[in-house]
Amino acid sequence: NAGVMQNPRHLVRRRGQEARLRCSPMKGHSHVYWYRQLPEEGLKFMVYLQKENIIDESGMPKERFSAEFPKEGPSILRIQQVVRGDSAAYFCASSPAAVQETQYFGPGTRLLVL
Amino acid sequence: SQKIEQNSEALNIQEGKTATLTCNYTNYSPAYLQWYRQDPGRGPVFLLLIRENEKEKRKERLKVTFDTTLKQSLFHITASQPADSATYLCALKFRNNRLAFGKGNQVVVIP
Numbered sequence: 001n002a003g004v005m006q007n008p009r010h011l012v013r014r015r016g017q018e019a020r021l022r023c024s025p026m027k028g029h030s031h032v033y034w035y036r037q038l039p040e041e042g043l044k045f046m047v048y049l050q051k052e053n054i055i056d057e058s059g060m061p062k063e064r065f066s067a068e069f070p071k072e073g074p075s076i077l078r079i080q081q082v083v084r085g086d087s088a089a090y091f092c093a094s095s096p097a098a099v100q101e102t103q104y105f106g107p108g109t110r111l112l113v114l
Numbered sequence: 115s116q117k118i119e120q121n122s123e124a125l126n127i128q129e130g131k132t133a134t135l136t137c138n139y140t141n142y143s144p145a146y147l148q149w150y151r152q153d154p155g156r157g158p159v160f161l162l163l164i165r166e167n168e169k170e171k172r173k174e175r176l177k178v179t180f181d182t183t184l185k186q187s188l189f190h191i192t193a194s195q196p197a198d199s200a201t202y203l204c205a206l207k208f209r210n211n212r213l214a215f216g217k218g219n220q221v222v223v224i225p
Contacts, residue, residue, distance in 0.1 A: 004157070033212070042118075042203070042217040043158070048210055056210040091157050095211070101146065103213060105157035 002027065004094050004106035005074075012112045013082050021077040021109045025094030032075040033093040033103055034060075034067060043091065049075060050097075082113045116142040120204055120216035128224050133191040135219045137204030140185060144206040147180055147187050152201045152218060161202075162189075194223045 005024040013019050025032050034046040045059040049069035060067065064082075069075040079086055089110050093103035117140045127133045137147070146165045150158035164171045164180040164187065171178045177190040191198050201218040208214055 031211070035213075035215075040217075043205075043213075043215040045212040045214065048212055056212060059212070093157075101163060101207070102148070102160050103211075104160065105150075107157050108155075 004092055004104050006092050006106035006109050010110050014114050015083055016081050019079040019082050019111055021090050023075040023092030023106060026104055028096055029094035030097045031095045032069050034077050035091045037089040084113050087111055087113045118214055118216040120219045124220040124222055126222045127194055131194055133194050133221050135189040135202055137187040137216055139206055146207055148205045149178055149189050150203040152203055158203055196223045196225050199223045
């Protein structure tokens with residue numbers, strides 16, 4: 001049973017470009033969470049999604065950031081017009097619908113904005 | 115606002131000894147608290163969950179305590195091994211299943 005998959009593992013973008021981060025949850029998991037980890041900082045919650053629904057996006061900046069979890073395919077975190085301050089590690093976690101206490105994390109995508 | 119504090123200084127400990135980490139939180143009463151391990155360049159890995167009505171939880175060489183009066187959790191690694199060297203994160207569950215993490219506490223086990 002494969003774990004949470006994220007790709008790409010590393011992403012380099014120039015200021016103003018778009019970044020698309022993908023997350024495939026564990027098999028059977030329908031809840032996805034995105035977190036951001038800045039250097040020397042703790043993980044910060046960004047958004048919580050179920051299939052085709054955004055449950056809580058209170059941790060996500062209102063501008064330039066968006067997330068989706070379509071019926072088919074991976075969850076996508078999209079950052080438009082990236083700035084240097086977006087450089088961070090972005091982690092996705094998933095949990096099954098029935099038991100939502102434990103979240104299983106992917107390896108993360110390290111975004112570097114030049 | 116809620117605050118979760120872990121010691122920012124790395125804990126250097128001799129192999130075989132017990133490592134003890136502290137997690138303090140304010141302005142919240144979580145239903146449960148979790149501990150994760152994170153290795154450099156990797157995602158967090160779930161270790162233990164302890165509920166507000168539980169005082170202590172054990173898993174192999176790991177032990178967690180939870181004092182809701184003090185708003186504190188202690189995380190112990192007994193008989194520590196070099197392979198235990200990592201950063202350990204404390205996390206509290208808030209509404210809508212979101213987790214709030216401390217910054218983590220690095221443990222270095224010296225052979």
